[in-house]
Amino acid sequence: MNWLRKFMIGRYGVDQLSIVLLVINMILSISLRFLNNRILDIFFIIIPIIVVYRxxxxxxxxxxxxxxxxxxxxxxxxxxxxNRIQRMKSLKDYRYYKCPxxxxxxxxxxGKGKISITCPKCKFAMIKKS
Ligand SMILES: [Zn+2]
Incomplete structure (x- = not known):
């Protein structure tokens, strides 16, 4: 592995952009496989080339x-x-409101019945079902 370490000196390596590009490439190539499209095949080769180049x-x-x-x-x-995922997970216990x-x-x-809610930001008060 020493030659690899020497080879990588002064080179950029892997970053978040490369990882996301590879993941997108993988998901797209699997989900679009059934299209059997030559142009898309070229596209799926170009992305790994860009990642390796970087x-x-x-x-x-x-x-x-x-x-x-x-x-x-x-x-x-x-x-x-x-945030969306967290919100979906907590929908069972909490209800979300947007201040008008x-x-x-x-x-x-x-499950607290009708309650008076005061907006934590602008102190606008409203009565809502919880
Ligand atoms: Zn408000």
């Missing part, structure tokens, strides 16, 4: 910037998806 690239600052640009889009998206005044979303425990 991995062995010596232009580390450029690859780093690419990854940063990607993370600027990816991280908020990931956070949004995680400031659009803030908040949750109240289920």
């Amino acid at each position: 991995m062995f690239s010596k232009n580390i600052s450029k690859r780093y910037q690419e990854n940063m640009r990607f993370l600027n889009v990816w991280n908020p998206l990931k956070k949004k998806i995680n 005044n400031c659009k803030q979303v908040f949750r109240v425990p289920r």
Whole structure:
């Protein structure tokens, strides 16, 4: 493994962008297999080539910037998806409301009957069923 370590000195390596590209490539290639489309086949070869090129690239600052640009889009998206998942998991115990005044979303425990809810952000009060 020493030759590999020597070979990778000064090269960029793997980052989040590469991993996400590979995962997307894998999911798409499996789910679109039945289409039997030659153009798509080329597409699924190009993505791994891009990933390998980025991995062995010596232009580390450029690859780093690419990854940063990607993370600027990816991280908020990931956070949004995680929030949705958390919300779906807690739907059994909590009910979600959006404040009609400031659009803030908040949750109240289920099964408490009609309750008066005050928006934690703008203090707008409303009566809702929990
Ligand atoms: Zn509010």
